Amino acid sequence: MADFAVVGGGVAGLVVARRLAAAGAEVVLFEQTQRLGGPVARHDVAGIALDAGAESFAVRGGTVAVLLGELGLSGDIVAPRPGPAWLQPASGDAVPLPATALLGIPADPLAPDVVRVVGIAAAERAVELDALPLPEISADTRLGPFVRERLGDDVLDRLVAPVVHGVHSQHPDDLALTRAHPGLPDALAAAGSITGAVSRLRAAAPPGSAVAGIRGGMHRLVSSLADDARSRGVDVRLGVRVDDAGALPGTVVIAAPGIAAPAGPSRRIDLVTLVVEQGELDAAPRGSGLLVAHGAPVAARALTHATAKWEWLRDAAEGRHVVRLSYDTVPTDPVATARTDAETLLGVRLPVVVDAAHVTWHRPAAAAASDLVVVGETVAGSGLAGIIGHAERTAAALLAR
Numbered sequence: 001m002a003d004f005a006v007v008g009g010g011v012a013g014l015v016v017a018r019r020l021a022a023a024g025a026e027v028v029l030f031e032q033t034q035r036l037g038g039p040v041a042r043h044d045v046a047g048i049a050l051d052a053g054a055e056s057f058a059v060r061g062g063t064v065a066v067l068l069g070e071l072g073l074s075g076d077i078v079a080p081r082p083g084p085a086w087l088q089p090a091s092g093d094a095v096p097l098p099a100t101a102l103l104g105i106p107a108d109p110l111a112p113d114v115v116r117v118v119g120i121a122a123a124e125r126a127v128e129l130d131a132l133p134l135p136e137i138s139a140d141t142r143l144g145p146f147v148r149e150r151l152g153d154d155v156l157d158r159l160v161a162p163v164v165h166g167v168h169s170q171h172p173d174d175l176a177l178t179r180a181h182p183g184l185p186d187a188l189a190a191a192g193s194i195t196g197a198v199s200r201l202r203a204a205a206p207p208g209s210a211v212a213g214i215r216g217g218m219h220r221l222v223s224s225l226a227d228d229a230r231s232r233g234v235d236v237r238l239g240v241r242v243d244d245a246g247a248l249p250g251t252v253v254i255a256a257p258g259i260a261a262p263a264g265p266s267r268r269i270d271l272v273t274l275v276v277e278q279g280e281l282d283a284a285p286r287g288s289g290l291l292v293a294h295g296a297p298v299a300a301r302a303l304t305h306a307t308a309k310w311e312w313l314r315d316a317a318e319g320r321h322v323v324r325l326s327y328d329t330v331p332t333d334p335v336a337t338a339r340t341d342a343e344t345l346l347g348v349r350l351p352v353v354v355d356a357a358h359v360t361w362h363r364p365a366a367a368a369a370s371d372l373v374v375v376g377e378t379v380a381g382s383g384l385a386g387i388i389g390h391a392e393r394t395a396a397a398l399l400a401r
């Protein structure tokens, strides 16, 4: 009989299963689909292997780099093109995002690149508001109302909301402050202001980019993890949906959204990838891409200029360009809309679309509290760094029992 049964073959389930098996436990992993990895997935567009979902990881804490090292992928960790992402405001031209911000929350509201987005009156008001005593922070504190109270509506709507939406696929009004960034509550307590907290977190961050990728695509993490888990004896069963976790052998680890009761509905996100030919894009007119504020004249919420962001991909695309747009509400004609939106956001005509792909994902809500052993996005928040770190800690705690 297996010592552990893991339900769900996304990154969280694979990490837990691999770690438990590496310590000598007998582990069986059940995945309802025929594919492991969830939104860390590959698709081929115009013959180019691309990430269909996640395409980078946060470098903070070094968690993902340690795992990639164990999987023999250290040499393939790559940094994205340096430089800020851009912001498409509700009106006017796109601007680079402020350099010293975190989730769009500025460390200095009076910095010229912040004033350029929110205006001087809103910037001065933000300084005044953030000088007031900090309110109590609880698990129920939402990021949106908190930022509104500390920095005002303009900073929230014009800066923080587009960035948070790009990272978490959620409006900050719906996002718990504790889930927005793992270090934020402690930094707030230490600094006594939100701008001070952002300064601290930025100063504590290692130099260089906050994110990295894998040469060839993030999806390589899943194939390497799965191969390694199997080589350590994990019994991976694809196409098996678990409805009654109580009937499984051994200690059960839930790594599948939906089994631990969700605290809310999942959120749909549609991605449209275009492979285009357009020499003007060689100059990367919007850096690695843009986040889009509500009210802007496009349906897309964000655009990644993937061939500008990743050098390995630029080489693989052989002169063509890859742009990826994300949508909350799928347009009637996704490819035509994505092309028009990309032209608006990049400020460049795109007459030649070589190939295109449209994929739909669902991001789960946080799990309600339960007695089950749960790993993954529903408890660790969005993002591979947090999910992998939490899964590793959970496996260590299970082994220590």
Ligand SMILES: Cc1cc2nc3c(=O)[nH]c(=O)nc-3n(C[C@H](O)[C@H](O)[C@H](O)COP(=O)(O)OP(=O)(O)OC[C@H]3O[C@@H](n4cnc5c(N)ncnc54)[C@H](O)[C@@H]3O)c2cc1C
Pocket (backbone or CB within 6 Å): 007, 008, 009, 010, 011, 012, 013, 030, 031, 032, 033, 035, 036, 037, 038, 039, 040, 052, 053, 054, 055, 056, 057, 058, 240, 241, 242, 243, 255, 256, 257, 258, 259, 269, 271, 361, 362, 363, 375, 376, 377, 378, 381, 382, 383, 384, 385, 387
């Ligand atoms: C479009 C998109 C882009 C993203 N980009 C990034 C990024 O660039 N960087 C980053 O760090 N994060 C990114 N994320 C977030 C990150 O990819 C996810 O948080 C992470 O992959 C979730 O892993 P998980 O193991 O918790 O869940 P999942 O990967 O969703 O795994 C859960 C698995 O459980 C299976 N399952 C569900 N129910 C059952 C059942 N009853 N029985 C058996 N199996 C079941 C599912 O089929 C699935 O395979 C992105 C997410 C999306 C959607």
